[in-house]
Amino acid sequence: MTVRSCRAPGCGARTSRYGAFCQTHRSRSRRHGHPEQESITKADLTQYLKLVRTRIAKNETSPLWAQCEARWNAVLEHARRVQAAFQRGKAGYRPDRIAAQEVVQLASNVEPSKVVETTFAMFLLQDRQPRRFRSDQAFRFQLVRRLRGLTELNAGSWYNHKTGKTHKAYRELTPRAVMVFGQWVADALGGVGSYLAKLEREQEEAKQQRLRSLAGALEALQ
Numbered sequence: 001m002t003v004r005s006c007r008a009p010g011c012g013a014r015t016s017r018y019g020a021f022c023q024t025h026r027s028r029s030r031r032h033g034h035p036e037q038e039s040i041t042k043a044d045l046t047q048y049l050k051l052v053r054t055r056i057a058k059n060e061t062s063p064l065w066a067q068c069e070a071r072w073n074a075v076l077e078h079a080r081r082v083q084a085a086f087q088r089g090k091a092g093y094r095p096d097r098i099a100a101q102e103v104v105q106l107a108s109n110v111e112p113s114k115v116v117e118t119t120f121a122m123f124l125l126q127d128r129q130p131r132r133f134r135s136d137q138a139f140r141f142q143l144v145r146r147l148r149g150l151t152e153l154n155a156g157s158w159y160n161h162k163t164g165k166t167h168k169a170y171r172e173l174t175p176r177a178v179m180v181f182g183q184w185v186a187d188a189l190g191g192v193g194s195y196l197a198k199l200e201r202e203q204e205e206a207k208q209q210r211l212r213s214l215a216g217a218l219e220a221l222q
């Protein structure tokens with residue numbers, strides 16, 4: 001048996017017999033969709049949530065927001081159909097069933113507007129800080145993670161004696177179920193999310209441009 005080292009850059013730990021990654025990187029890959037993906041925290045999302053809320057407030061009368069909530073509700077309806085089919089004894093694809101259960105649980109505990117805002121904030125974060133995500137799949141995993149984080153039900157708490165903080169331990173979903181969940185949300189809200197991210201970036205760039213030309217004009221005064 002040959003001993004191989006983990007393929008994650010800078011790791012070098014020994015791999016399991018068949019895998020390309022060590023235990024740590026393999027479990028991170030399962031949990032985060034990529035062996036080197038770090039988790040996106042609620043705090044990481046705060047400033048982007050603020051931007052999303054400002055955008056919504058500025059366009060209060062736009063029908064878009066209600067349409068987005070309706071799209072989320074359509075995801076919920078789909079999830080309920082998946083569950084109903086399963087209850088009638090249809091086997092179906094297991095990850096679909098697990099994702100459906102998660103969607104129903106999220107929807108019964110969290111307002112649609114919160115789901116929509118959080119999804120958009122993730123798209124803004126991805127647009128501003130693309131390097132935070134190692135792959136599209138890793139982005140979807142973090143999206144699902146932040147959405148699941150909106151409900152307390154998924155988390156059991158544990159106390160860390162070293163830091164004196166209480167942490168939440170999320171019940172893990174299978175990677176396939178996470179992918180299904182992420183796909184449903186991205187199909188429903190990804191288009192608008194990407195558009196809002198682009199709009200935010202372009203307006204910020206235009207603002208910076210105006211400030212630069214103002215500074216230029218001031219410097220040129222005689």
Ligand SMILES: [Zn+2]
Pocket residue numbers: 006007008011012013021022023024025
């Ligand atoms: Zn490793």
